[in-house]
Amino acid sequence: MKAFLTAVVAMVVIAAGAYQILEVINVSTAKAGTSSENVRLSD
Amino acid sequence: MSRFIAVFLICLPVLLGLSAGSEADAQTNVPPQTSTVDSNPAVSKLDDILRRQEGLKTADDVIRANETGDPDAAMPTTDQLGTLGGASDADLWRAFRFGKADITTQARVPAATTLIQDGGMWWLDFRRGPLQTIAIYLLGGTLLALALFYLIRGRIRIEGEKTGRTLLRFQAFERFGHWMLASSFVLLGVTGLISLFGRTVLIPAFGHEAFSSVAIVCKWVHNNVSWAFMIALIFVFIIWVVHNIPDRTDLRWLAKGGGLIGGGHPPAKKFNAGQKLIFWAVILLGGSISLFGLSLLFPFEFNLFGHTFSWLNGLGAPGWFGFADLPYPLAPQEEMQYAQLWHALISLILTAIIFAHIYLGSIGMEGAFDAMGKGEVEEQWAREHHSIWAEEVAGPKPAARKEP
Numbered sequence: 132m133k134a135f136l137t138a139v140v141a142m143v144v145i146a147a148g149a150y151q152i153l154e155v156i157n158v159s160t161a162k163a164g165t166s167s168e169n170v171r172l173s174d
Numbered sequence: 175m176s177r178f179i180a181v182f183l184i185c186l187p188v189l190l191g192l193s194a195g196s197e198a199d200a201q202t203n204v205p206p207q208t209s210t211v212d213s214n215p216a217v218s219k220l221d222d223i224l225r226r227q228e229g230l231k232t233a234d235d236v237i238r239a240n241e242t243g244d245p246d247a248a249m250p251t252t253d254q255l256g257t258l259g260g261a262s263d264a265d266l267w268r269a270f271r272f273g274k275a276d277i278t279t280q281a282r283v284p285a286a287t288t289l290i291q292d293g294g295m296w297w298l299d300f301r302r303g304p305l306q307t308i309a310i311y312l313l314g315g316t317l318l319a320l321a322l323f324y325l326i327r328g329r330i331r332i333e334g335e336k337t338g339r340t341l342l343r344f345q346a347f348e349r350f351g352h353w354m355l356a357s358s359f360v361l362l363g364v365t366g367l368i369s370l371f372g373r374t375v376l377i378p379a380f381g382h383e384a385f386s387s388v389a390i391v392c393k394w395v396h397n398n399v400s401w402a403f404m405i406a407l408i409f410v411f412i413i414w415v416v417h418n419i420p421d422r423t424d425l426r427w428l429a430k431g432g433g434l435i436g437g438g439h440p441p442a443k444k445f446n447a448g449q450k451l452i453f454w455a456v457i458l459l460g461g462s463i464s465l466f467g468l469s470l471l472f473p474f475e476f477n478l479f480g481h482t483f484s485w486l487n488g489l490g491a492p493g494w495f496g497f498a499d500l501p502y503p504l505a506p507q508e509e510m511q512y513a514q515l516w517h518a519l520i521s522l523i524l525t526a527i528i529f530a531h532i533y534l535g536s537i538g539m540e541g542a543f544d545a546m547g548k549g550e551v552e553e554q555w556a557r558e559h560h561s562i563w564a565e566e567v568a569g570p571k572p573a574a575r576k577e578p
């Protein structure tokens with residue numbers, strides 16, 4: 132039971148951590164399909 | 175009135191059947207694959223347009239791809255011009271469809287300049303049709319088979335007399351790894367299935383608004399818990415791979431059907447051949463699911479299909495099975511579509527396998543759950559199911575010990 136609970140806690144920590152890391156390095160699936168609000172007229 | 179409704183209901187399928195029949199007749203009278211074809215690769219004709227409206231293939235794609243407005247063929251500037259100059263509306267749409275249009279967009283993403291993509295329709299139809307049918311039959315069928323197995327064979331009991339002594343089977347860190355793998359897999363399975371059946375089952379049942387909240391939570395969980403699954407997968411691989419190398423004991427175990435059929439207990443080491451199969455299925459299918467999941471999580475970053483398809487075509491592999499060449503090159507979106515289908519299909523197969531594993535690890539076999547629950551198993555259970563391992567850990571059976 133202890134191994135199971137620790138595993139669930141670890142899973143939650145990893146998931147939350149992964150989310151934070153992806154936020155910080157600014158990677159998101161949604162961004163691959165949209166671009167910034169600013170219109171770039173050239174380049 | 176009720177009789178009228180009854181008659182109507184009875185007649186309805188007949189009417190539908192008849193009308194479907196007459197449609198089918200029309201198609202058999204004029205087999206579309208041959209007669210309306212006149213689909214000449216060199217010219218695009220009215221027949222081709224009619225075929226496309228029926229959703230049939232035409233052979234004029236190559237020339238249509240070039241009919242995208244030729245400035246040389248434009249109306250002379252001295253004449254009255256249409257709004258598009260030398261190009262017509264149809265030319266413009268063809269340019270979009272065949273990727274010939276010179277599109278400028280502010281979006282700096284790989285797929286931004288693909289505005290029309292033929293493969294999308296096939297994928298959408300497959301995802302909401304056959305894929306869901308496969309899911310229902312595969313998972314439902316496995317549950318049914320397990321229920322039947324339970325009814326016929328019942329719980330696999332410890333046959334001999336229990337000793338009251340236990341053997342350490344899995345240490346705490348092993349159980350930790352197993353349960354992280356298991357809990358993340360279950361969460362991923364549930365949230366994945368909710369996403370797959372959202373539009374066809376859950377939205378009609380609960381409405382858009384309720385499903386929206388559920389979908390947002392499911393997406394978050396699915397995307398982020400995936401990391402726990404991948405880490406646990408690597409962890410479990412490292413700690414258990416040594417016990418899962420196939421050897422000769424496995425052949426004997428398999429030849430006897432693991433004792434499930436016909437009874438008896440073929441000798442086994444720490445993991446028997448059935449468990450090794452589960453282990454490798456988890457590692458290989460789980461690994462593949464992870465790889466394609468990552469390609470979906472970071473869209474368009476790594477394309478896994480196009481090159482494989484062209485390589486297979488080069489070998490002539492599709493021809494061995496009587497298929498036409500696989501599509502190549504693929505649009506960026508098509509890469510994602512194939513990744514989605516593969517990710518989903520392999521996940522469904524692994525889920526079916528895991529159903530069987532969960533069954534045997536819990537209600538299916540007396541004494542099995544303790545291995546992952548407490549970490550200790552009844553000595554008699556170990557001697558029956560993993561005789562070689564039990565002897566290594568606890569020495570020969572007491573009865574055997576008396577022998578010289």
Ligand code: HEM
Nearest residue numbers: 355356359360449452453456528532535536542543545546
């Ligand atoms: C959620 C319910 C689950 C239960 C009750 C369960 C139970 C068990 C038990 C009792 C064992 C030890 C068998 C033994 O003593 O030999 C085991 C082993 C194992 N489990 Fe699970 N398990 C579950 C889910 C999963 C999931 C979701 C996965 C992978 C995705 C998984 C992968 C494994 C592997 C690879 C082994 C080692 C090989 C084997 O025994 O087949 N388990 N499980």
